[in-house]
Amino acid sequence: MSKQGLKGWKEIPEGGTVEEPGSSAQFNVQSWRTYRPELDKKKCTKCGMCWLYCPEAAIKILDDGSYEINLTYCKGCGICSKACALKAITMVKEEKS
Amino acid sequence: MKRMGLSGNYAAAYAVKMADVDVIAAYPITPQTTIVEKLSEFVANGELDAEYINVESEHSALSACVGASLTGARVFTATSSQGLAYMHEVLFMASALRTPIVMANVNRALSAPLNIWNDHSDAMAERDSGWIQLWASSAQEVFDTTVEAFKIAEDVQLPVMVNLDGYIVSHTYEPVNIPDEEEVRKYIPSKPMKNRLSPSLAYSIGVVGPPEYYFEMKYQAIDAMERSRVRIREIESDFNKRFGRSYDDIYTYFMDDVEYVLLTMGSMTGTARVVAESLRSRGEKVGVVAIRTFRPFPSERLAGILGDVGGIGIMDRATTPGGSSSPLYEDVASCLYSVQKRPILQGFVAGLGGRDVSIGEFEMMFMATKEAAKSGRSKPSIYVGLRG
Incomplete structure (x- = not known):
C-alpha cells in the first residue's frame, strides 16, 4: 500500500481484474462537471424520461414517485435536460462556492 | 514413442493435439495454414475434443482466444506475417490480461511488396508486446517447443509465441519422435486453470486503468516475464529429463x-x-x-x-x-x-x-x-x- 492509499502492484489482482461487483459506485465524479442539472419539481410530471436517459443512473426515484438527481455520480452531460419534454431540468454553470 | 515423417507445421499440430487443447481460433494465412488445417481435421475426426472457432480475421481469432483463455480453457492459435500484424493490438491485451495462450507464428516477411517467404520481421515487430518468444529450428524442435510452451504459458500466466521459419521449417518434412500421449499429458496435465470469466464470479476484466493504476497493472506482466527466465530453464530441464532431448535458451x-x-x-x-x-x-x-x-x-x-x-x-x-x-x-x-x-x-x-x-x-x-x-x-x- 502506498502513501496515497492506492494499492501496490503485488496487491492488485492479476491482470487488473476487478473482483468486486459495482465498484464504480466508489467513484465520485462531480468534479468532472461544468454544468449542473437543476430539477424544478413544480414543472415535473414524473414521466421518468430523465431517469430512463441518464447514462450514469444518477437519477433516482423517490418513494412518492418524484425524481432526484444524485450529484455524486452526475457528470453534467445534460442529456436529462434535453430529454425532459417540459423543460423541468435546466443546466446551470458550476461556480466556485 | 513413435517416429513420424512430419513437416514443421504438422509437428506443431500434433503437439497441440497431444496438449489436448480446449479451444482453437485461427484464420488461414500462408505459410501457417497447414497447422490449423490439420487441427481442424483432428477436431472433425473426433481425434481432438476441442472447440474450433472459425473467425473472419486474425484480430477476431486472437480476441476469441483471449476470451476463451479467461474462462480457464487451454487455447491455441497460429498465424504468420500480416496475420500477426493484424493481431497487433490484441497481443498487448493478451499479455497484460495474463492469458496463457500458445501461438505458432510461422515467420514470413511483411508487405510491401507482397512476399510469402521467410524472414523475422513479423515477430520482431511484436517484440514489445509482452509475449514470451521461443524460436524453433527443426520439426522436432517445433513439436517439443510447442509442448513446452503450454507448460511455460500456464506456469507464468503469459502468452507464448513459438516461432518457426516459413517453408524452411514449416514445410520441410523431417523424422520426428512423437512421445506417447500419456507422457505428454503427465508433463502438461490439464489442470484447472485460473477462471476469471464465469457467470458465478462478478468480475470485471479489461477495465480502464487510469494513470493511478496503469503502471502497476503493466508491471505485473513485466514481473511475470522476468520471473519466467528461471521457470523456462526449469521447465526445459524437466522436459529434457522426461523426453531425453536437450533444450536451452x-x-x-x-x-x-x-x-x-x-x-x-x-x-x-x-x-x-x-x-x-x-x-x-x-x-x-x-x-x-x-x-x-x-x-x-x-x-x-x-x-x-x-x-x-x-x-x-x-x-x-x-x-x-x-x-x-x-x-x-x-x-x-x-x-x-x-x-x-x-x-x-x-x-x-x-x-x-x-x-x-x-x-x-x-x-x-x-x-x-x-x-x-x-x-x-x-x-x-x-x-x-x-x-x-
Whole structure:
C-alpha cells in the first residue's frame, strides 16, 4: 500500500481484474462537471424520461414517485435536460462556492 | 514413442493435439495454414475434443482466444506475417490480461511488396508486446517447443509465441519422435486453470486503468516475464529429463578456444554450424551461438558466454530502419555494454523476404567478423547479398 492509499502492484489482482461487483459506485465524479442539472419539481410530471436517459443512473426515484438527481455520480452531460419534454431540468454553470 | 515423417507445421499440430487443447481460433494465412488445417481435421475426426472457432480475421481469432483463455480453457492459435500484424493490438491485451495462450507464428516477411517467404520481421515487430518468444529450428524442435510452451504459458500466466521459419521449417518434412500421449499429458496435465470469466464470479476484466493504476497493472506482466527466465530453464530441464532431448535458451557450438562467433536465431543456425565446422577444419577459431529464447532475452547468460570472445557477428533476418542497428544486434549490444572487455560487434542483415543465404555468404560473415575483431573496428550493418 502506498502513501496515497492506492494499492501496490503485488496487491492488485492479476491482470487488473476487478473482483468486486459495482465498484464504480466508489467513484465520485462531480468534479468532472461544468454544468449542473437543476430539477424544478413544480414543472415535473414524473414521466421518468430523465431517469430512463441518464447514462450514469444518477437519477433516482423517490418513494412518492418524484425524481432526484444524485450529484455524486452526475457528470453534467445534460442529456436529462434535453430529454425532459417540459423543460423541468435546466443546466446551470458550476461556480466556485 | 513413435517416429513420424512430419513437416514443421504438422509437428506443431500434433503437439497441440497431444496438449489436448480446449479451444482453437485461427484464420488461414500462408505459410501457417497447414497447422490449423490439420487441427481442424483432428477436431472433425473426433481425434481432438476441442472447440474450433472459425473467425473472419486474425484480430477476431486472437480476441476469441483471449476470451476463451479467461474462462480457464487451454487455447491455441497460429498465424504468420500480416496475420500477426493484424493481431497487433490484441497481443498487448493478451499479455497484460495474463492469458496463457500458445501461438505458432510461422515467420514470413511483411508487405510491401507482397512476399510469402521467410524472414523475422513479423515477430520482431511484436517484440514489445509482452509475449514470451521461443524460436524453433527443426520439426522436432517445433513439436517439443510447442509442448513446452503450454507448460511455460500456464506456469507464468503469459502468452507464448513459438516461432518457426516459413517453408524452411514449416514445410520441410523431417523424422520426428512423437512421445506417447500419456507422457505428454503427465508433463502438461490439464489442470484447472485460473477462471476469471464465469457467470458465478462478478468480475470485471479489461477495465480502464487510469494513470493511478496503469503502471502497476503493466508491471505485473513485466514481473511475470522476468520471473519466467528461471521457470523456462526449469521447465526445459524437466522436459529434457522426461523426453531425453536437450533444450536451452542459448545454444553454443564450437566454443573451445573460440576467437570469433556468429550469432543467429532460427533455421539459419544450421547453415552457420556447417560453415563453422568447415572453417574449423581450416584452422579458423570460429563458433556459433544461437538464441532460442528471444523474450525474455537471456542477457546475463549471454554476456557470460560472449564476454571473452574477441568478435561477434550478429545476423538479423529483420531490420529497424533508422535505428542504431537491427533488433537482435541491439539486444546483444545492450547486454554486452557492461562487460569489462567489450567484444567487437559486426551486424549483418540477411535473408529478407526469403532471400537465400549461401554458404559463401556465411563464410563472408565469419571473415568480416574476424576482420572487425582484428582491426578493432566494425562497419555499419552489412546487407548480405544485396545487389548494388
